[in-house]
Amino acid sequence: MLSSFERNILKPFTIISRSVHSQYLITKENNGTREITLNHEKTKNSLSLAMMENLITAINENKNDTSLRAIILSANGNVFSAGHNLKELQTSTGTDQHKLIFNKATELMKSIILSPVPVIAKVNGFATAAGCQLVATCDIIICSNKSKFSTPGANFGIFCSTPGIAIGRSVPKSKAMYMLLTGEPITAQEAYESGLVTKVVPADKLDEEVNRIVEQIKHKSRCVIALGKEFFYKQINLNTLDAYRLGEDIMVQNINSNDGQEGIQSFVEKRKAIWSHK
Numbered sequence: 001m002l003s004s005f006e007r008n009i010l011k012p013f014t015i016i017s018r019s020v021h022s023q024y025l026i027t028k029e030n031n032g033t034r035e036i037t038l039n040h041e042k043t044k045n046s047l048s049l050a051m052m053e054n055l056i057t058a059i060n061e062n063k064n065d066t067s068l069r070a071i072i073l074s075a076n077g078n079v080f081s082a083g084h085n086l087k088e089l090q091t092s093t094g095t096d097q098h099k100l101i102f103n104k105a106t107e108l109m110k111s112i113i114l115s116p117v118p119v120i121a122k123v124n125g126f127a128t129a130a131g132c133q134l135v136a137t138c139d140i141i142i143c144s145n146k147s148k149f150s151t152p153g154a155n156f157g158i159f160c161s162t163p164g165i166a167i168g169r170s171v172p173k174s175k176a177m178y179m180l181l182t183g184e185p186i187t188a189q190e191a192y193e194s195g196l197v198t199k200v201v202p203a204d205k206l207d208e209e210v211n212r213i214v215e216q217i218k219h220k221s222r223c224v225i226a227l228g229k230e231f232f233y234k235q236i237n238l239n240t241l242d243a244y245r246l247g248e249d250i251m252v253q254n255i256n257s258n259d260g261q262e263g264i265q266s267f268v269e270k271r272k273a274i275w276s277h278k
Contacts, residue, residue: 017029017030017031018030021039022054023040023050024038024039024040024048024050024051024054024055025037025038025039025051025054025055025058026039026076027058029068032067032068032069032070032218033069033070033071033072033214034058034061034068034070034071034072035071035072035074035122036055036058036059036071036072036073036074037074037075037076038051038055038073038074038075038076038080038081039075039076041076041077041079043082043085044077044079044081044082045075045076045077045079045080045081045082045131046081046082046083046084046085046131047081047083047084047085047105047108047130047131047134048084048085048088049085049088049100049101049104051085052101052104052105052107052108053104055108055111056104056107056108056111059071059108059111059112059115059119060111060115063115063116063117064116066222066277066278068117069117069214069217069218069222070117070118070119070120070214070217070218071115071117071118071119071120072119072120072121072122072210072214073119073120073121073122073134073135073138074121074122074123074124075123075124075125077125078124078125078126079125079126079127079128079131080121080123080124080125080126080127080131080135080147081127081128081130081131081134081135082126082128082129082131083128083129083130083131083132083133083153083163084101084105084129084130086156086158088101089101089158102162105130105133105162106162108134109133109134109137109166112134112137112138112139113137113233114230115229116222116225116226116229116230117217117222117225117226118139118140118217118225118229119138119139119140120138120139120140120141120142120210120213120214121134121135121138121140121141121142121143122142122143122206122207122210123135123141123142123143123144123147123197124143124144124146124147124203124206125144125146125147125148126147126148126149126150126185127147127148127149127150128149128150128151128152128185129150129151129152129153129160129163130160130162130163132149132150132151132160132163132166132167133160133162133163133165133166133167135149135196135197136163136166136167136169136170136196137166139229140198140213141196141197141198141199142197142198142199142200142201142206142209142210142213143188143191143192143197143199143200143201143206144188144200144201144202144203144206145188145189145200145201145202145203146188146203147187147188147191147197147200148185148186148187148188149179149185149186149188149191149196149197150179150183150184150185150186151163151164151167151179151180151183152183152184152185153180153183154180154181154183155183159180160180163180164176164180167179167180167196169236170195170196171194171195171196172194172195175194175196188200220275221259221262221263221273221275221276221277222275222277223257223259223276223277223278224254224257224259224260224263227250227253227254227257228254231246231247231250234246235247258276258278259273259275259276259277259278262274262275262276
């Protein structure tokens with residue numbers, strides 16, 4: 001007779017599938033993957049205040065549910081996102097509104113960084129200004145070979161200062177300054193060579209590649225991935241010695257967690273690990 005523990009292991013995996021449409025987004029969740037698709041083509045998926053509020057909600061929804069394993073950000077149309085909606089940044093809307101918009105943009109970027117699961121950008125088009133910032137903030141960026149990236153704000157009298165924060169932490173200084181000072185777009189291949197994106201694939205292989213990466217992530221312990229992601233963003237701005245001191249503590253914490261010990265035991269016993277994800 002099987003124990004309750006064995007029955008829990010052997011019971012079929014429940015696939016949770018749902019789809020939610022709004023004026024700005026299409027959110028689909030299936031088998032632990034949440035895909036959030038920007039769907040406001042008439043504004044080139046601009047990051048209006050309403051769009052950003054919708055994105056924050058979609059990213060944060062049930063984020064501590066252990067069945068959620070990865071989030072994909074994608075977009076409909078040939079523009080991933082054109083950045084902020086400049087109509088909202090006119091003098092007539094007022095300084096307080098402008099402050100609210102950039103505060104909301106920061107909140108959006110923080111929601112990606114603080115998400116316990118990896119956030120993967122799936123780009124098949126043009127990502128400009130704050131749209132490029134959104135892409136650069138994601139943990140992994142997979143783009144099609146027809147994608148382009150730019151920070152053209154200076155062309156319109158608004159230097160891409162906040163997009164430059166994310167881009168300047170992703171690419172070498174000279175490449176970041178080229179993008180920021182000239183506004184010229186860079187190709188998908190240039191973005192890959194400079195470190196802005198993780199991988200470039202043909203457009204017809206984009207879904208396949210993103211799904212392959214998600215499946216690789218799903219084979220890992222969720223809590224270990226969450227711990228590692230949180231540590232990575234904490235240590236990256238520390239000096240090397242402080243980073244190592246923090247890393248020592250995190251490694252000890254990881255090793256003594258349930259899934260840390262399960263991973264060690266499965267390696268010793270030459271078997272597949274059974275993760276608790278807790």
